[in-house]
Amino acid sequence: MSITLENTSILQRLRSETxxxxxxxxxxxxxxxxxxxxxxxxxxxxxxxxxxxxxxPYEAQLSLHxxxxxxxxxxxxxxHLILEDLQPTSELPLCxxxxxxxxxPQVLGAMYVLEGSTLGGQVITRQLAKAGIATRTYFTGYGxxxxxxxxxxxxxxxxxxxxxxxxEIVQSAIxxxxxxxxxxxxx
Ligand code: HEM
Numbered sequence: 001m002s003i004t005l006e007n008t009s010i011l012q013r014l015r016s017e018t019x020x021x022x023x024x025x026x027x028x029x030x031x032x033x034x035x036x037x038x039x040x041x042x043x044x045x046x047x048x049x050x051x052x053x054x055x056x057p058y059e060a061q062l063s064l065h066x067x068x069x070x071x072x073x074x075x076x077x078x079x080h081l082i083l084e085d086l087q088p089t090s091e092l093p094l095c096x097x098x099x100x101x102x103x104x105p106q107v108l109g110a111m112y113v114l115e116g117s118t119l120g121g122q123v124i125t126r127q128l129a130k131a132g133i134a135t136r137t138y139f140t141g142y143g144x145x146x147x148x149x150x151x152x153x154x155x156x157x158x159x160x161x162x163x164x165x166x167x168e169i170v171q172s173a174i175x176x177x178x179x180x181x182x183x184x185x186x187x
Contacts, residue, residue: 010157011158013170017170018170018173021181022177025180026120029047034128035127039128041135045135048082049082051184052083053094054180057095057098061107065107071153078118082138095179095183097179097182103168104160106168108165108172111157112153113173113177118142118146118150119150121141122139157169
């Protein structure tokens, strides 16, 4: 039996089709400095502010959709953690070019990207701790619940995906990575 895209699991497809985007995003200035061991508190603040500019409008769009309780959407809101880290004295700039989050498959694809970023957050928070940088509330995220929250999201996503919506979910995940990347790289 030949394996077609239709019977490949949604998670496998997302992972393989966004792999290059993830790698590209990992090359951002903040992560390069972090990996090279010369990260500064100021660069961390700049990166957090960028992430806020994307997460805030994303979460606002998410709140226009109705989710069954199992999705724990209120709990998955994290933009406010960045405000705790930054305590900004003025409004932070918001990304003007967000991926469309109108349809359910579009929402699922974007959620895959933003929920998946909590996994990288665990790596980042350890590196920041080593560097003595205290603004780690956002990157710590769900803390010890990171693994279970990701597992539960993957389960719900798998149940929500079907042959008819798979392509749109994957397309939205790719677009979300691209828009996030463009926003992060914008000076
Ligand atoms: C905001 C930028 C980022 C986004 C949106 C993002 C997104 C994702 C996504 C969607 C996944 C899930 C992949 C899967 O299907 O298993 C993932 C996993 C992961 N990411 Fe990132 N990521 C980001 C930045 C980073 C950075 C900077 C690092 C490195 C410090 C990193 C390290 C990881 C790791 C270690 C995993 C888990 C891989 C595995 O268990 O197989 N990520 N990320």
